[in-house]
Every structure is written in structure tokens, then in C-alpha cells.
Amino acid sequence: MVLRFQASRALLPLTPSSFLKFCPSSIQLGFTSISSSPTKSFTIMAASDHYTFGRYKIDPKEVFYCTTLSYAMVNLRPLLPGHVLVCPKREVQRFADLTADETCDLWLAAQRVGQKLELYHKASSLTFAIQDGPQAGQTVPHVHIHVLPRKGGDFEKNDEIYDALDEKEKELKQHLDLDKERKDRNMEEMAEEADQYRKLLL
Amino acid sequence: MVLRFQASRALLPLTPSSFLKFCPSSIQLGFTSISSSPTKSFTIMAASDHYTFGRYKIDPKEVFYCTTLSYAMVNLRPLLPGHVLVCPKREVQRFADLTADETCDLWLAAQRVGQKLELYHKASSLTFAIQDGPQAGQTVPHVHIHVLPRKGGDFEKNDEIYDALDEKEKELKQHLDLDKERKDRNMEEMAEEADQYRKLLL
Numbered sequence: 266m267v268l269r270f271q272a273s274r275a276l277l278p279l280t281p282s283s284f285l286k287f288c289p290s291s292i293q294l295g296f297t298s299i300s301s302s303p304t305k306s307f308t309i310m311a312a313s314d315h316y317t318f319g320r321y322k323i324d325p326k327e328v329f330y331c332t333t334l335s336y337a338m339v340n341l342r343p344l345l346p347g348h349v350l351v352c353p354k355r356e357v358q359r360f361a362d363l364t365a366d367e368t369c370d371l372w373l374a375a376q377r378v379g380q381k382l383e384l385y386h387k388a389s390s391l392t393f394a395i396q397d398g399p400q401a402g403q404t405v406p407h408v409h410i411h412v413l414p415r416k417g418g419d420f421e422k423n424d425e426i427y428d429a430l431d432e433k434e435k436e437l438k439q440h441l442d443l444d445k446e447r448k449d450r451n452m453e454e455m456a457e458e459a460d461q462y463r464k465l466l467l
Numbered sequence: 468m469v470l471r472f473q474a475s476r477a478l479l480p481l482t483p484s485s486f487l488k489f490c491p492s493s494i495q496l497g498f499t500s501i502s503s504s505p506t507k508s509f510t511i512m513a514a515s516d517h518y519t520f521g522r523y524k525i526d527p528k529e530v531f532y533c534t535t536l537s538y539a540m541v542n543l544r545p546l547l548p549g550h551v552l553v554c555p556k557r558e559v560q561r562f563a564d565l566t567a568d569e570t571c572d573l574w575l576a577a578q579r580v581g582q583k584l585e586l587y588h589k590a591s592s593l594t595f596a597i598q599d600g601p602q603a604g605q606t607v608p609h610v611h612i613h614v615l616p617r618k619g620g621d622f623e624k625n626d627e628i629y630d631a632l633d634e635k636e637k638e639l640k641q642h643l644d645l646d647k648e649r650k651d652r653n654m655e656e657m658a659e660e661a662d663q664y665r666k667l668l669l
Binding site: 365392401 | 600615
């Protein structure tokens with residue numbers, strides 16, 4: 266059983282200035298830093314800026330949370346309400362490729378995102394998973410944590426979530442490869458969901 | 468397909484003194500601290516000392532790696548060679564119950580353990596998963612990361628690992644509840660595996 270998230274709020278277009286309010290730190294690509302110090306830089310995001318996810322560009326409208334070294338984005342086709350991905354800003358394939366700072370930042374981000382989304386979606390548990398490398402089912406070679414709010418009866422058998430997660434991982438790449446498939450869930454809907462989550466994580 | 472780990476080396480009994488060499492930091496229970504400062508304490512482990520995993524006692528012989536705040540143990544019935552659990556020393560049920568220090572320590576430990584065991588078992592990927600709460604399949608209410616070295620063909624379909632992982636989670640509690648079931652894999656075999664891993668993580 267695959268539940269599809271249906272956003273119910275009116276669309277709230279996200280402007281670059283409102284995005285900056287939530288994600289003021291510099292990202293690997295797509296920002297122009299005014300200061301030469303990465304820790305103290307003030308950043309300007311232009312319309313063409315984006316996050317990177319493997320070889321794909323992620324529109325900042327899909328990103329609802331970011332820290333110094335990590336970001337969280339909504340899913341094109343979430344497996345359950347609140348199924349999101351948390352990624353390091355730096356593109357590395359394997360979890361062990363992350364520095365200690367990146368590892369801590371990534372998991373503290375995932376922890377915070379999970380806690381907020383579990384509450385928001387009235388769930389009672391969370392699944393966290395990294396498919397770290399192709400033999401573990403990774404399709405996009407950029408570390409990403411799947412975070413899924415869980416509740417009783419969301420899947421008839423708990424382990425079905427993993428079958429479905431694996432299918433989602435395959436779909437993720439297919440849909441990123443085939444941008445035309447984005448009609449499945451348009452940017453406005455995803456931006457709206459991201460906007461809702463962004464407010465939770467203020 | 469469930470592969471069972473069969474240790475092949477001669478048994479190497481682990482003495483308290485050799486354990487102290489690898490795990491010198493104090494744990495929540497089971498150590499007597501000589502100093503009043505937890506960060507500078509020197510600890511003595513008596514024969515009855517143990518780690519806690521929910522309401523269960525874990526023999527230090529099963530523990531092959533520990534840090535200030537976390538420990539890693541072998542599995543009673545590993546799903547694949549190198550399938551181990553990484554836990555915070557402090558007993559908390561939910562991932563969000565961990566402090567930032569505990570969260571970082573836990574994941575840095577899991578990262579290091581995964582990297583070493585992947586190499587040791589000649590694997591090429593890793594699965595990391597937390598079933599965080601009962602609706603996510605958690606059976607023992609003490610945070611634990613499943614770390615599984617993965618290689619091509621270890622499961623006919625990648626997603627089978629998750630079905631099997633879920634079954635293992637259920638078995639974990641059943642076997643901890645029914646200590647007599649420990650005949651499935653005796654302490655000597657588990658201590659030997661832990662000893663092998665301990666050397667990797669020096």
C-alpha cells in the first residue's frame with residue numbers, strides 16, 4: 266500500500282528572499298558569497314541557483330531545511346506523508362566519505378527533521394535508512410538519509426515499507442533522469458509541502 | 468536467503484584486562500569509577516559487569532567497539548556476515564531522545580564500524596537502518612543502528628534484506644527474552660567474532 270501525499274493548503278510561492286530567511290548559509294553551488302570566510306559569509310541566491318544531488322540540480326523550492334553542511338528536501342513521490350531525504354551539501358557517494366563534521370551535521374539535521382515531521386503528521390515512530398552504495402540499493406551516488414514518519418497500520422506488514430522504499434529509490438533516479446515525469450507531482454505542490462515543513466523547522 | 472556467519476578462527480577467550488585495553492571508557496552500568504570525574508575516570512570491570520540493551524544485559528565479550536558514549540556488539544544471529552548493532556550506552560528508546568553529543572558519537576561509531584567491516588568481509592556497500600519506535604518495527608526500546616555489509620548477490624532481490632532485517636528485529640527480542648535459545652550461537656563463537664572485529668577497530 267503506497268500512500269501519496271496530497272497537499273491541502275493554498276499555494277504559497279516561495280521567493281528567493283523568503284528562502285534566504287530559512288536557508289541563510291552558503292551551499293556548495295549556487296550561492297555567491299560576499300565574505301571570503303565560509304563561516305561568516307552572507308549569501309545571495311539568484312534565480313538559477315540550486316542544490317546538487319548527485320548529477321541532478323535540486324530547486325531550492327524543494328528544500329525545506331538546511332544547516333551549514335546539510336539540506337532536507339521533499340520527495341517527488343513520497344512513500345508516506347512526510348517521507349523526505351536529508352543529504353550532505355557536498356556530493357559524496359559513500360557515508361564514510363563524509364568528514365566528522367558533515368556526519369554529525371547530517372544526522373542532527375535528520376533527527377530534527379524526523380522529530381518535527383513525526384509530530385506534524387501525527388505519526389508515532391520513524392524509519393531512518395541509508396542505502397550506502399549500489400549493492401545496498403543506492404541509485405543516486407550522493408549520500409542521502411530516507412526519513413519516514415510511521416504510524417500504526419500505514420503498511421499492513423511493517424517490512425513492506427522497505428520493499429516500497431527500495432522501489433522508491435529506483436523511481437527516484439528514473440524520475441530525476443526523466444524530467445518530463447515531473448508532471449506526476451508538480452513543483453507548486455512540492456514547494457507548498459516544503460513551505461509547510463520549513464515553518465515547522467524555524 | 469539468510470546467510471549465517473560461521474567463525475573460522477580458533478577461540479581466543481577475552482579476559483577483562485584485554486577488554487579494558489579496547490574499551491577503557493566508563494559505561495553507564497557495570498564499571499566502578501576510581502575518579503569522581505567521568506571524563507578522567509579510570510575504570511575497573513569486574514566479571515559481572517555488562518552493557519545494557521533495553522532491559523537486557525549484554526556481556527562485554529559480545530562488544531567489540533566502544534567510544535565515550537556508544538558501543539557496538541555482534542549479533543546473536545546475524546543476517547549477513549558482519550551484521551552488527553551500534554547503540555548508545557545510555558538507554559533511550561527514541562533517536563530524538565539522544566543528546567547532540569550522543570547522536571554524533573553514535574553515528575561516527577557506526578560509520579567507523581561499517582567501513583572496517585565492509586572491508587573485512589570483502590563487501591562493497593552498507594545498509595544502515597534505525598527502526599525508531601514500535602510502529603517502525605523496533606522491538607527492544609533502546610536505540611540501535613543495524614549495520615550490514617552488502618555485496619552483489621547477497622540477496623536475490625535487494626529489498627529482501629529489509630524483510631529479513633525485520634524478522635531479525637523480532638528474533639532479537641525473542642532470543643534475548645529466551646536465554647535458552649542462546650544455544651543457537653554460543654558465547655564462545657560470538658566472543659571470537661567480537662575479538663576479530665575488535666582488532667580491526669584498534
